[in-house]
Amino acid sequence: MPETTEPRRTSGVLLHLTSLPSAYGIGDLGPEAVRFGEFLALSGQSRWQMLPIGPTAASLGSSPYSSFSAFAGNTLCISPEILREDGLLSGKELAAYAMPVGPRVDFPAVERARAALLRQIFDRLLPAANGPEAGGGALENDPGFCAFRGDNAAWLPDFALFMALKEHFGGAAWTGWPTDIRDRRETALCRYGETLHREITFHQFCQWLFFRQWGRLKWELAKLDIELVGDVPIYVTHDSADVWANRRLFKLDDAGQPLFVAGVPPDYFSKTGQRWGNPVFDWDAAQSDGFAWWIRRLRHNFGLFGTVRLDHFRGFCAYWEIDAAEKTAVHGRWEPSPGAAFFEALLAAHGSLPLIAEDLGVITPDVVALKERFGLPGMKVLQFAFGPHTATSPDAPHNHEQNCVVYTGTHDNNTTIGWFEAEADAAKRRVLNRYLGRAITAQNVNSELLRVALSSPARHAVIPAQDLLELGAEARMNTPGKAVGNWSWRAAEQGLRLQGLGRALAEKLRAACELYGRCEPATGAEPAMDATARAARDAAARADAPTAQ
DSSP states (O other), X not given: OOOOOOOOOEEEEEOOGGGSOOSSSSOOSSHHHHHHHHHHHHTTOOEEEOOOOSOOOGGGTTOTTSOSOSSOOOGGGOOHHHHHHTTSSOHHHHHHTOOOOOSBOOHHHHHHHHHHHHHHHHHHHSOTTOSGGGTOOTGGGOHHHHHHHHHTTTTHHHHHHHHHHHHHTTTOOGGGSOHHHHTTOHHHHHHHHHHTHHHHHHHHHHHHHHHHHHHHHHHHHHHTTOEEEEEEOSSOOSSSHHHHHOGGGBOBOTTSOBSEEEEEOOBTTBTTOEEEEEEOBOHHXXXXXXXXHHXXXXXXXXXXXXXXXXXXXXXXXXXEEEETXXXXXXXXXXXXXOTHHHHHHHHHHHSSOOEEEOOOSSOOHHXXXXXXXXXXXXXXXXXXXXXXXXXXXXXXXXXXXXXEEEESOOTTSOOHHHHHHHTOOHXXXXXXXXXXXXXXXXXXXXXHHHHHHHHSSOSEEEEEHHHHTTXXXXXXXXXXXXXXXXXXXOOOGGGSSSSTHHHHHHHHHHHHHHHTTSSOOOOSOOOOOOHHHHHHHHHHHHHHSOOOO
């Protein structure tokens, strides 16, 4: 009989791109991202998990789960340092965009700085005189740019026009635009396409820069055997290019306003449930063309990431639908989703399902059956494991199946130390002490739960960077229901680089991963970037890129 190879046990780190150290106000796709990949490799990690990478806006709370597009990249994460390497900025210009280093991202300030930087480059490459009447400029004839526009024709034109229109109409939501363009009448699309040609090209150019840098980072990480893990929210923002360009896929009225919105019903944690406010899908309309938009969306993400976390997986079985006029989720109702038909179509189109099912919360048997039918790993969160129902809790380590991903916490949780200090009451602490067989304190809870995660039967373990760095509640990424201050945490440079604290942390983490079979024993050779390959890459990139004058 042929030998069968058991899937390897892995571990990784959850760190959003914007949280990386940077001298330019926000984490980006530049050198610090590669250095973090080197830290992961030395640590014995094989996965880097991120939050969604779509465009964010301070007007939407800077949440990666509220984006103007399900396909576009977040141009705030374009690396100024790589732009300098590519000859698009001078050293003096680069220095002018440096920002004070702090523990939090100042999103409005970063938005202003990145917009100015990208406009400066764009105006140099496509002077104002080179409008459509002048036949464009060198940029619009650039082979790489032309190829990018062709490869992304399914979403890029709509997104770029949407962003240009938002600026033209002073940031107004698309439902507040003049009726002809709100409803995408052909004459209006042509007229605004000509009038706003330059702005449309600008947004296409910014996306080209983002995805070109993304490709470089992915290539560098692949050399280190680091897989990127992404995150796809089930719902999209109402004020987005996706809803404006695909109205038939959503339950909207004639003016484009939602008839129903998404959320979850009341439960132990909330007497009124959660009213998220996103428009719900018209699944019959989506199924009528074989889920074409959804398949494009997920295949796009499969091209960016090795694996994708599918948020709110239970919504693919049934979803909580709330009348848009309702102020809470109390009077919603369950509506069926396509379930297996959707995943069968996706499997037929892509050939595999490299997904993680976010199956947290109250999960019904039909959701479990759907996940198991397609062999999708679910999620386990250790912070949910300890309490009166630990014996039967699916999050408790003794109940972990192999085909799952265990986390100490997620982006919506407190840090482990923050959880222990502020959320683990006396009863939970007693259970935790009994379960681990020792007295747990704020000084050892972090290392103990990290050990529990790595020793779990779960095939994959993911540790938030804040827990690796042993940080408290001040480093929490998101507090659901909190209006301000979310998503802005930044990692300290010394903790995630191969020097000082970073090296010691990497060696400690690798030793634990080796012990629990999540990485191969170290060979003694420090992972390092291939200097020759990097030089060749940079030379090729410079040859491909238009240069600053």
